[in-house]
Amino acid sequence: MNSTTLLPQEGFSFREGLLHAEGVPIDRIAEQVGTPFYLYSSSAMEAAYQRFTAALTGLNAKVFYAMKANSNQAVVRSFAEWGAGSDVVSEGELRRALAAGVPGNRIVFAGVGKTQREMAFALEAGILQFNVESLPELEQLNQVALSMGRKAPVALRVNPNVDAQTHTKIATGRKADKFGIDLDHARTLYRDAQVMKGIAVEGLAVHIGSQLTRMEPFRDAFQRTADFYREMQAAGVPLLRLDLGGGLGVPYHHDQAPDLQRYAEIVKETTAGLGAELAFEPGRYLVASAGLLVTRVVFVKEERGRRFIIVDGAMNDLIRPTLYEAWHNIIPLRQADSGAELTPCDVVGPVCESGDFFAKERDLPPLKSGDLLALCDAGAYGSAMASNYNSRPLVPEVMVRGDEMAVVRPRQDYATMIAQDRLPGWLPALHN
Numbered sequence: 001m002n003s004t005t006l007l008p009q010e011g012f013s014f015r016e017g018l019l020h021a022e023g024v025p026i027d028r029i030a031e032q033v034g035t036p037f038y039l040y041s042s043s044a045m046e047a048a049y050q051r052f053t054a055a056l057t058g059l060n061a062k063v064f065y066a067m068k069a070n071s072n073q074a075v076v077r078s079f080a081e082w083g084a085g086s087d088v089v090s091e092g093e094l095r096r097a098l099a100a101g102v103p104g105n106r107i108v109f110a111g112v113g114k115t116q117r118e119m120a121f122a123l124e125a126g127i128l129q130f131n132v133e134s135l136p137e138l139e140q141l142n143q144v145a146l147s148m149g150r151k152a153p154v155a156l157r158v159n160p161n162v163d164a165q166t167h168t169k170i171a172t173g174r175k176a177d178k179f180g181i182d183l184d185h186a187r188t189l190y191r192d193a194q195v196m197k198g199i200a201v202e203g204l205a206v207h208i209g210s211q212l213t214r215m216e217p218f219r220d221a222f223q224r225t226a227d228f229y230r231e232m233q234a235a236g237v238p239l240l241r242l243d244l245g246g247g248l249g250v251p252y253h254h255d256q257a258p259d260l261q262r263y264a265e266i267v268k269e270t271t272a273g274l275g276a277e278l279a280f281e282p283g284r285y286l287v288a289s290a291g292l293l294v295t296r297v298v299f300v301k302e303e304r305g306r307r308f309i310i311v312d313g314a315m316n317d318l319i320r321p322t323l324y325e326a327w328h329n330i331i332p333l334r335q336a337d338s339g340a341e342l343t344p345c346d347v348v349g350p351v352c353e354s355g356d357f358f359a360k361e362r363d364l365p366p367l368k369s370g371d372l373l374a375l376c377d378a379g380a381y382g383s384a385m386a387s388n389y390n391s392r393p394l395v396p397e398v399m400v401r402g403d404e405m406a407v408v409r410p411r412q413d414y415a416t417m418i419a420q421d422r423l424p425g426w427l428p429a430l431h432n
């Protein structure tokens, strides 16, 4: 597959040979904010959200946007306006969600290692639900809640032992994964939890991994979890809510679209007659394809029979290719002539690691220094996973809506980045 034959994603289109984000020519944004930068289409995010919620029509369902995918407050706030809550995994995310205006009672808190401080902060914020993943966590939460004179609303997250058939680093529902509680163990924990004075048992949760493109693992996990829900209900556990997590994938390769309708049917079939409120925690599905990473070619280097397109973006800006061997479509912002010859290229960044690449042997049209490229489907786990490695400042994020654009995070400046270090007192000043 080569990238020039693929159409750009929803929210982005070529007009007069130039890639636009909704109504805005992207090269104009590049002039204004410099490169590299993340670019989001607000309408594409909204369309994904509407598709997702429409598929769940008829179900008593609530959506909690998994903000780990993209935690920019403009994004979190947008989803909140369209009706979603937030799924958070740290105090930092919780604070960001609150800062973005998400009310505490629309927030669920996941994660295997919540600290006492995080528990107390979340209780203070009045969150809807803690998804608890172990006995020590349950006991700790009980203690924290009691010390504050509160009750913590709890769902137990189970591990149904289902292989999500995704990249091994992002599968979370297998026995050997750190996530969730075995069903057998969860039976005991529900009993324990009901007599803990600081705990209000409310739910059951499952999440087997991310970027699922096959629907069978969802079916297996949802079936096992819903059966367990029925069993616990019958045993008198006062369950109100079944949280089915996130994980629905996106077509990074545009011929592998996961089937949202099938996903929704599986939810309906497996939860029929349960009488539970359903919760969903989609992240990637809502934002991945609504975002690009825009980068500029620094040099084209021909060496040892290879063609390296060296760009100003790098693995610290978008780590997915090197971390998960992830494939992101790459398109020049200026549409290539239809007859342009394609050459296999390695698209690489300036960072000092051979793992610093965006693509290997990717067929691309002729490129030269100064050309702009878009890395597609970069709206999820892009900026959220960026770092300052090689002392490269975090790149800006821009959101477009119709003909308007907004810089929703400015480029980190060198002074801010460098000022974070402190020199210890024992180091004398250096003199030449």
Ligand SMILES: Cc1ncc(COP(=O)(O)O)c(C=O)c1O
Pocket (backbone or CB within 6 Å): 066, 069, 087, 110, 111, 207, 209, 210, 211, 245, 246, 247, 248, 281, 282, 283, 284, 285
């Ligand atoms: C508990 C939980 N919920 C939701 C998500 C969001 O996943 P995704 O972005 O694949 O929808 C994750 C990440 O995999 C997660 O760990």
Ligand SMILES: N[C@@H](CCCC[NH3+])C(=O)O
Pocket (backbone or CB within 6 Å): 068, 170, 210, 211, 320, 324, 380, 381, 385
């Ligand atoms: N960071 C991963 C997804 C992790 C999901 C976290 N629960 C990715 O980019 O694909």
